[in-house]
Amino acid sequence: MKNQKHFIWSLVLFLGLLIYPVSCNKDNGDTSEPPVDNEEIVVSDGQITGDDFEKFAGELGMVINARNIAKKGYIPTTADISVEATLGDYSQTVDIDPITFMGQVRINVEELTEEALKELEDGVAVTIAITDSDGVMIISNTLSIVVFRSNPTPQELNVTDLEETEAASTIALKEDTSYYMQNVNSNGQPLASALRVNRSTGFSNIMTRTSNPTFSGIEQEPDFVFNFVPFPDEPNTYAIKIQSDGRFFSVANGLNIQGQIVDAPRLSLFDNFDDVLARPNVDNYKFIIRKVSEGVYNIVSKAEERVVRVRSGIGFVVDDNPAYDVVSMRIISSNLEWIAEDIGTTFLAPVLSAPGTDFGANSTLTNCGTGELSQTVGNDKSVEISETVSWEESTSLTTTGTASVSMTVGTEFEAGFFGAKAKYDASVTATASLSVGVTEGSKEIESFTETESETIFFQRTVTVPPGSASLVYDVAQIYDDTKVQFVQRFRLRATESGNPLSGEELRSQLQFSRFSGVVLQVGSDFIDITIKGTLTLGKVLSAKSEVQDVEANCG
Incomplete structure (x- = not known):
């Protein structure tokens, strides 16, 4: 497995103060250096808090999963959403993505009163009407209670009474197979x-x-x-x-x-x-x-x-x-030789929570002497950053052999840090088995996790000019356990005794074997399928270290 990620780390220098890495390792980064000419830096607690930084307030939302409608042969295009809330109007029409067959409602928390926020977090009734590209309603469901939250679990619609289309219910068997x-x-x-x-x-x-x-x-x-x-x-x-x-x-x-x-x-x-x-x-x-x-x-x-x-x-x-x-x-056909190809990830941008705040160093260094003084501050701090891919739909390429594929699950989205937007991207690569034995049922692809250690704060030495004081701090804003809803697309081909199956025949083999994903496209000798999963990002963060000039109060 291979993982790639991006996060932001910044170092700001103020007033010409010198900051440089040191090789010595102190047990306490705030311990004063030995006095110079009988003078020494006074180290006191920094007064900066998380409230001193602009922070994204977070979002509430809901995700509409219309994939079970697509599985029955329909093409859901839009969702007309009626939210029965008393303290705000959140009803709207959202697009259903043509690959994921999902859509979502996002509400910015800072636009809500406390009462309106509580109403949505407690849950309200929601009616969802799914329509096709001609505006014809396919199905309508009323959900008695939907809890609006960050990182929401997708809402599936009840399609028990929805008949399959003729195309979806038709099977194709190859005469000489x-x-x-x-x-x-x-x-x-x-x-x-x-x-x-x-x-x-x-x-x-x-x-x-x-x-x-x-x-x-x-x-x-x-x-x-x-x-x-x-x-x-x-x-x-x-x-x-x-x-x-x-x-x-x-x-x-x-x-x-x-x-x-x-x-x-x-x-x-x-x-x-x-x-x-x-x-x-x-x-x-x-x-x-x-x-x-x-x-x-x-x-x-x-x-x-x-x-x-x-x-x-x-x-x-x-x-x-x-x-x-x-x-x-x-x-x-137990004798099929399957060929699977990964053709990419399609995802929804996550509904983000408000980030938390973490501090490293947070000290005020005061030099009331007559010469420059230096002080070692902070400590090296690393965090574990993980990406976990899990699956909610099953695959079932029935064969007496095996069928596996190398895939890369990737995402990219914007997140707010310290009042500005920053782009985050991550990808995880793994090899997965898509096949099942003849007497096995359909099965989900095994989940996989990649974890790496990233250093976000560093120990360093700060030099303070005479008659001045410096506020030194390390701070990070961190989104924990961000969930990205995605589908992975695969192209499937198969042969039996060297003869290729048609796309319709391939689809029928998946129908017989309880494949629970969506057949996206049926080609002449291939099918494109999508399988839904969730990418959980353990930490999405931005860290920075700063030195600021503050009042020395040397008398």
């Missing part, structure tokens, strides 16, 4: 079992499921590997064939399996799709891949308009009987 149909539980967690054709005597080549497949491919597991051929102009509707001999499945009615009469998907005699299309009962060959929830899919017979279930002792049947469990599965 090898796929497993892997069982999942009701939460989409992959299980150690998969669908296969049952060639055992008495089972008529119907579908069944078997535990502990190796997901190692057609050579080792020929009865587990399927191909999917799309029916034109019928979304999510496929003919399913076993890859090893190329024959298609169809729903056969009135099969006698182990003495039971059932309707079940079994291997047909046809291995040519044109022959399937020419069949008078072509609907028996049509299977709809129906999404139930994130990462959970069912198989529905188009002809029967019934879901495929599993019947103990028999296998898969097409039946309405609720006593038989519905087959919950996902469709994955």
Whole structure:
């Protein structure tokens, strides 16, 4: 990991007083030097305090996270925000960033009365209406209480009743790609079992499921590997064939399996799709891949308009009987070779708190003698400055291999120090794994932290002319634990047996594996995705050391 940062340190010289580093190391920087010609500097406490410096008052705000709207296929553009406060009007329209799909409200604390500040910090009701680029409202939520604060946690909207767009719900499977149909539980967690054709005597080549497949491919597991051929102009509707001999499945009615009469998907005699299309009962060959929830899919017979279930002792049947469990599965290619490329960070400027104040030296040096006198003041002081990257969304590039990427998470923003604006930037570089094993669920990228020590104050010697006094101090203004909301963009490609997948096919693999980020762009042979995280900056600071001429009061 590599970290880069910037902060401000200044040294101001006044009235020609000389300041220079010393190599000696004293236990107490304010201890007087030995008298010169029976004269000595008088060291007293400095009278300067944090109130003597102009300080940024801080901000309150809220962050609107519209990413779950984008995940459903919409493009949120603006947020109309109605704040139900009694002591101020904070209602406004904010833009939703087209990459992060977040927006924010920022309120300067110095513009608020104490009463108005308390009202916002205690929390008020907020209504958020999200609209698209045509001004059409996508969704509206009323949040009963939103606490306005610095470094706010993003507010997610409830999208339970928001239907996916057709584009977002459509899956694409590559005809010549090898796929497993892997069982999942009701939460989409992959299980150690998969669908296969049952060639055992008495089972008529119907579908069944078997535990502990190796997901190692057609050579080792020929009865587990399927191909999917799309029916034109019928979304999510496929003919399913076993890859090893190329024959298609169809729903056969009135099969006698182990003495039971059932309707079940079994291997047909046809291995040519044109022959399937020419069949008078072509609907028996049509299977709809129906999404139930994130990462959970069912198989529905188009002809029967019934879901495929599993019947103990028999296998898969097409039946309405609720006593038989519905087959919950996902469709994955375990043999994909993923290539991931980091293409940058997009972030929101943080909603800053008021900075704290820290002092090093703070002394008055008085020389009432007749010659110049010198005094060692201050101490070297270092602080630990950390940047921590954590993630709130998961990635899930399913493969029996690995997929990793080197990424740089960076930010740059302005912060107020001593009455002036200064630019701060930081970046952290690390290598992260984006892949998961076949029986693993989606997972967040591991968080990472970079910490460095920075010296902000220095021990030094100050020379004071005769008959004068100097105020010597070190001071820093520090923002603690500043949180930057960001998304990291990645470009993904994948091949199966050397053949590239299309962008739509890549997106479908993420849909099956419960990817919780946002697909930003679908290209011909790639997709761009974003994954949300938070960059926590342990300390953002500016430090300065000054010597000022003050009244000597030598009498």
